[in-house]
Amino acid sequence: MLRLTCPHCGPRDQVEFNYGGDATVAVPDLAADEQTWFDAVYIRENPRGPHTEFWQHVAGCRQWIRIKRNTQTHEILAYGAATGPMSDDPTGNGGTDK
Amino acid sequence: MPDTAPKIIRRSALDGHRHVGDFGTIKGGVPGIVIQERRALSIVHLDAWADQVVACGKAIEKACGTAPAADPVKASEKNDTTVLWVGPNRWLIVEPESRDLFATLSADVTDDLATLTDQGHSRVCWRITGPNMRDLLAKGSTIDFDQSQFIPGDCVGTLLSHFTTVLHCRGDDTVDIYAARSFAVDLDHWLTSSSLEYGLWVLEPA
Numbered sequence: 527m528l529r530l531t532c533p534h535c536g537p538r539d540q541v542e543f544n545y546g547g548d549a550t551v552a553v554p555d556l557a558a559d560e561q562t563w564f565d566a567v568y569i570r571e572n573p574r575g576p577h578t579e580f581w582q583h584v585a586g587c588r589q590w591i592r593i594k595r596n597t598q599t600h601e602i603l604a605y606g607a608a609t610g611p612m613s614d615d616p617t618g619n620g621g622t623d624k
Numbered sequence: 625m626p627d628t629a630p631k632i633i634r635r636s637a638l639d640g641h642r643h644v645g646d647f648g649t650i651k652g653g654v655p656g657i658v659i660q661e662r663r664a665l666s667i668v669h670l671d672a673w674a675d676q677v678v679a680c681g682k683a684i685e686k687a688c689g690t691a692p693a694a695d696p697v698k699a700s701e702k703n704d705t706t707v708l709w710v711g712p713n714r715w716l717i718v719e720p721e722s723r724d725l726f727a728t729l730s731a732d733v734t735d736d737l738a739t740l741t742d743q744g745h746s747r748v749c750w751r752i753t754g755p756n757m758r759d760l761l762a763k764g765s766t767i768d769f770d771q772s773q774f775i776p777g778d779c780v781g782t783l784l785s786h787f788t789t790v791l792h793c794r795g796d797d798t799v800d801i802y803a804a805r806s807f808a809v810d811l812d813h814w815l816t817s818s819s820l821e822y823g824l825w826v827l828e829p830a
Contacts, residue, residue: 535696542782587781
């Protein structure tokens with residue numbers, strides 16, 4: 527069981543959230559070629575260590591949020607709204623693993 | 625021609641399922657839990673545009689006498705009106721049905737401030753009181769219900785017995801639970817059966 531911090535509601539158990547995938551993937555330009563879109567939609571790393579992910583707080587405020595989680599230890603390193611600064615990066619550059 | 629226009633009748637989702645009385649192990653004549661359904665509530669969901677939150681708060685205050693609480697996960701109350709925080713820039717405004725709340729709000733909360741949705745028929749509300757209120761909630765949710773953590777005025781969206789609910793703490797031993805009406809019978813069954821060990825009074829709906 528993970529304990530995630532919603533930037534709006536505070537710490538909550540994982541059962542209140544849905545996993546939303548890799549938050550570091552940049553959405554390509556609409557005019558990008560097929561291979562670029564294929565990579566953005568389907569190709570994912572399988573990182574070991576810190577990783578920034580989208581989660582949705584479906585049972586609480588319903589907001590999409592970002593969580594930086596160590597995939598090896600499950601330690602929660604930072605959290606933030608879907609866009610904007612993370613808790614460990616007030617400058618708003620999206621977290622230290624970007 | 626017979627009158628075939630549909631007649632909308634307010635009917636609680638718990639109609640026909642409510643069993644009023646004393647249940648479980650009541651010690652010393654004092655129940656650990658008292659459950660009462662709050663009926664005929666006007667409920668409006670308000671979703672403010674992100675750049676209109678301040679103006680929207682003023683409009684809510686003008687219409688209802690109370691602005692939303694300044695902090696998230698909090699409710700504000702004045703007279704019979706309760707404004708429940710349900711997410712960033714989103715609130716549920718709740719009143720006992722005495723006026724057309726949706727029309728009243730629409731006059732002040734205009735389209736350029738927020739979107740309004742009438743939720744009056746979509747929610748069921750239980751008021752739970754008693755010394756074991758926090759023990760009961762802890763059976764079905766992972767929120768910390770200690771008196772130091774879940775305090776009067778808190779308004780928490782969470783899972784209760786796997787149902788999405790809004791819990792509004794109204795006092796040290798009083799909470800209002802809001803849930804979608806389609807889950808009402810199942811959640812009511814869970815609330816009553818989980819209360820039996822504390823001794824339970826089920827009152828007539830208010």
